[in-house]
């Protein structure tokens with residue numbers, strides 16, 4: 001939590017110097033709103049953060065930072081806001097959808113297409129490469145050896161050898177195309 005500083009003497013000037021201008025079409029941002037997460041302990045100005053689905057909350061500079069919002073693939077912020085909404089008796093389906101969408105946006109995604117649920121999780125591109133090599137007649141041992149020496153190539157760490165073997169056994173022919 002940040003303490004007020006000499007450069008932040010009070011709400012009247014902070015509104016002029018520290019609050020970002022609102023996005024076009026959004027209601028005027030004021031620093032008088034408490035942070036939805038800090039609430040009574042809010043320090044400093046807040047800004048309006050939109051989560052889509054018409055859901056927006058005011059957050060302090062700590063909780064509006066991308067570092068906080070993206071922590072643990074967005075789950076920390078989503079869980080905190082879900083608790084806030086639940087406490088207020090307003091965790092509506094729409095708000096649940098907005099928070100779930102926030103988590104989906106923060107999850108590491110393959111470079112092409114959306115992340116799909118399934119055996120290969122976020123390793124879609126790697127899955128396709130493995131299956132394409134299998135279909136082309138490469139040896140499983142060679143593919144595993146290549147994966148073992150590739151340093152975090154997919155932004156997710158390395159899939160286990162058992163996972164790659166499962167893809168090898170179960171992927172339909174042509175799924176790597």
Ligand SMILES: [Zn+2]
Nearest residue numbers: 035038060063
């Ligand atoms: Zn806060």
